[in-house]
Amino acid sequence: MSEINYFKEEFGNNYRTEVCDYITDEKIEHILASAKEPSQQEVKRIIDKALKLDGITSIEAATLLQVEDEDLIDQFLEAARKVKEEIYGKRLVIFAPLYFANQCVNNCLYCGFRKDNHQIDRKKLSQTEIRREVEALEREGHKRLLVLTGEAPITDLDYVVESIKTAYDVKTENGGEIRRINAEIAPLSTEDFKKLKESEIGTYTCFQETYNRKQYAKLHPSGPKSNFEWRLSVMDRAQEAGIDDVGIGALFGLYDYKFDVIGMLLHAEYLDQKYGVGPHTVSVPRLNPATGTPLDEVPYPVSDADFRKLVAVLRLAVPYTGMILSTRESTEMRNELFEHGVSQISAGSRTTPGGYDKKDKNKKELAQFSLHDLRPIDEIISGIAKDGYIPSFCTACYRLGRTGKDFMDLAKPGKIQEFCRPNAMLTFKEYLKDYGTDKSREYGKECLANLMEDLKEDNPKLAENIADKLDAIAEGEHDLYL
Incomplete structure (x- = not known):
């Protein structure tokens, strides 16, 4: 053919x-042109809005893309980490x-x-x-x-x-x-x-x-x-x-x-x-x-x-x-x-x-x-x-x-982490047991211990459930998840 x-x-x-x-093309170019030379006040307003986890508009994103001030850039890089x-x-x-x-x-x-x-x-x-x-x-x-x-x-x-x-x-x-x-x-x-x-x-x-x-x-x-x-x-x-x-x-x-x-x-x-x-x-x-x-x-x-x-x-x-x-x-x-x-x-x-x-x-x-x-x-x-x-x-x-x-x-209200963190712990434990090296197991053990401490503080009942599943994986079970 x-x-x-x-x-x-x-x-x-x-x-x-x-x-x-x-x-x-015209719409994108218009958005970029309308967001040129943003004021410091406008940039900080956008950062504050973003930290509420509701996202920002395309015009607000265009505003941040055109920021050249290093201090302001550092601020929205930090905001992205928090989000x-x-x-x-x-x-x-x-x-x-x-x-x-x-x-x-x-x-x-x-x-x-x-x-x-x-x-x-x-x-x-x-x-x-x-x-x-x-x-x-x-x-x-x-x-x-x-x-x-x-x-x-x-x-x-x-x-x-x-x-x-x-x-x-x-x-x-x-x-x-x-x-x-x-x-x-x-x-x-x-x-x-x-x-x-x-x-x-x-x-x-x-x-x-x-x-x-x-x-x-x-x-x-x-x-x-x-x-x-x-x-x-x-x-x-x-x-x-x-x-x-x-x-x-x-x-x-x-x-x-x-x-x-x-x-x-x-x-x-x-x-x-x-x-x-x-x-x-x-x-x-x-x-x-x-x-x-x-x-x-x-x-x-x-x-x-x-x-x-x-x-x-x-x-x-x-x-x-x-x-x-x-x-x-x-x-x-x-x-x-x-x-x-x-x-x-x-x-x-x-x-x-x-x-x-x-x-x-x-x-x-x-x-x-x-x-x-x-x-x-x-x-x-x-x-x-x-x-x-x-x-x-x-x-x-x-x-x-x-x-x-x-x-x-x-995901939008941030509730997906209630599943992401414990399921990540379970799959990581499985990886370490079945495929890990001494090096990855050393770092992995500490990582999981720290996460478990955080989980106990945030949700003790869930932490108990995950601890039981981690023990089951250590005994040879696979594919456990919430």
Whole structure:
């Protein structure tokens, strides 16, 4: 099937929804222009408002994005820390990406998987290879996966659904299993989203990459992904199909970061207003180099200072939303951003199909982009626990039906921490028993003891319940949660 016929058959012309009129270049530019040169009094008013956990408007977010005064920036960075801890506590959800394939019909100028890149080998994992990948991930302690693939007829939805089933079916020693699979694949029709939902995915994620239409057109010259409106309207189709946990994101560095932050916030606002459910997650990757791409440099570099600022502003604007940071960032930057809003991280990541299975000796480059935090998962876990955070492998909300509006009803007022903290403790205990090293167990023991003391003070009855479950896990039980 030719690329053109594939595009027509899959997408047709019924892709435009009101989101395409809700989020426009002109609207974003107007918001940014109206918020220039904010007064100190206005900035402090916005910070005080954000601390009430009700979020801030896109215009207020634009105001903070344009603050240059270091003292004021420090104030809203601190506010973001308080908001994050009020909603989620000090827990950090851990997951791993699993790439099924790197074939693609798109020609995105920044992506190593692009169709015209002849410097990488192409690979589509067989079901046997997927099983080996999942076995390797389970033996490192992973319980949550994000599955990804390029966009091509050879990796159609039937293949993705079969591959998800294979991943869920894999069981290894020590209670090794995958309990939640999220999907980041190309936009689908409503009918195909219904099929994807039947595969029991958790969150469906799709990045708009950049919300600027002109820049988007330059960066996506051919392939189905060149259709900006089909991509922007993807969450409408997912919601219509019953997938009520969705994740949005932008690839920072493709365009002015302030523009794309406001685009993301308008997207979140639109979803919340139309469906009563804002995004379950927002992702904040920065553009990294990739083999065989024509971009010699990042079009709109985002400094570390600006990156801290945008993470904090997003946390203040959508306090209920999980914020994801990948291993694109350095260890130092990741550790710093835990304080300012990040609540989910990948660990021990590989962006190559077959990258986890040590039996795969193929050394040719297969990656989508380069990584900076290359530490093994247990080293990451040790560092998190040492710094007073709690690694979480929790999948309870999805499995108990706390998704969509039910999740938001708990997250928006900050009540979700009543489940997040104890479930994080239980899954961390399980990790330490089954997969931990002496180092991670040392830091983990102290971390859990401190959390238990806090829990006893806040809710003695719950603390007693969790203590019993922790003892049961120590005796060999698995998968205990609230």
